[in-house]
Ligand SMILES: NC(=O)C1=CN([C@@H]2O[C@H](COP(=O)(O)OP(=O)(O)OC[C@H]3O[C@@H](n4cnc5c(N)ncnc54)[C@H](OP(=O)(O)O)[C@@H]3O)[C@@H](O)[C@H]2O)C=CC1
């Protein structure tokens with residue numbers, strides 16, 4: 001199943017409960033604008049390389065559109081469309097004054113040198129600079145992109161439009177970035193994992209946890225949960241699953257990753273090394289945190305998943321058919337549009353600071369992030385109980401209802 005179709009299934013279930021009529025549903029679901037661009041660069045060896053870039057602007061009823069840029073080989077229009085749509089409900093669930101967008105390039109960034117990556121980013125900015133801006137559509141980091149890429153993008157955009165750091169978030173802290181943006185998604189995931197497990201009566205020291213993906217989100221979630229005394233029994237990246245039934249030494253494994261020339265877990269041998277996909281089906285993991293790509297829990301592997309709690313740090317990790325089975329088995333799933341909203345929340349704080357030419361302390365960022373995440377969690381939890389629906393359907397209902405209301409207030413009724 002394609003990614004957008006999966007998103008649509010989750011959308012339909014909530015829209016049905018909200019009794020939104022078919023024409024309005026279509027208006028809410030259909031992206032406002034989809035842009036596909038050619039991104040060609042000269043490689044270090046002098047050869048020409050061609051890539052395809054995308055920006056999908058899904059909805060702006062609640063404010064400027066917001067969403068990351070992904071550099072990954074699987075990026076295509078369907079995936080970006082699905083991710084843009086998720087951003088619309090996500091910004092609404094945490095009540096930010098934004099709509100949703102997403103962009104990316106179908107490329108494996110690990111195969112490019114830094115100068116090639118810089119040329120690629122600047123070329124993307126050349127191609128889409130006129131459709132993004134601080135009041136229209138504000139990009140940010142996602143898989144395969146980081147603060148350096150945000151900095152190149154901003155610099156290139158400003159060549160056309162002049163100084164305005166609020167055009168992009170996730171920038172380096174010393175160049176108008178927000179303190180705490182880098183850790184924000186993982187911190188939000190950690191905060192809500194702690195909250196949900198407590199609510200379910202699962203003590204941290206009994207909540208053996210497995211985290212798939214050890215990039216920005218996975219590492220910060222691991223750090224937070226390790227400090228909260230969760231035994232992190234497994235982490236993974238594309239080189240394998242690193243497993244220890246009594247709990248990994250997270251600070252040590254993070255030092256290993258920092259020292260590895262490509263930032264990988266490869267070569268860490270203070271634990272068992274299993275195949276990449278083994279992480280998902282570990283019999284002793286009570287909590288599973290997918291923090292890598294989408295569509296990894298499917299009808300094929302769902303029966304082998306033993307976790308009682310799944311926290312979707314990644315966007316779209318569970319396909320609808322598997323979601324249904326997990327719900328029937330009463331597995332508690334904290335959905336992506338709530339679980340990983342910490343990143344876009346601190347992106348909002350960055351944008352606010354840029355516009356006010358003012359800097360917040362890390363303590364203030366953390367405090368306001370924790371407050372936003374806790375408040376959104378409580379609203380979703382209450383809606384889930386009130387309507388006797390899953391946390392995912394509850395989160396979609398809240399997000400869709402808010403966007404629907406803004407659409408109606410703007411004059412589009414139905
Ligand atoms: N960055 C952010 O602020 C936000 C990110 N997200 C979502 O979180 C997820 C991760 O993003 P982020 O941490 O930024 O991305 P990164 O690029 O920083 O890290 C991705 C990690 O996933 C690993 N990985 C990729 N494929 C697999 C696989 N099949 N099995 C195991 N590991 C794999 C990568 O391994 P390797 O390094 O070996 O390639 C890497 O460790 C994405 O779904 C993203 O959309 C959501 C909200 C905000």
Ligand SMILES: O=C(O)CCC(=O)C(=O)O
Nearest residue numbers: 067068140142343344347
């Ligand atoms: O920080 C942002 O603006 C967006 C992050 C993002 O792409 C996401 O939440 O999936």
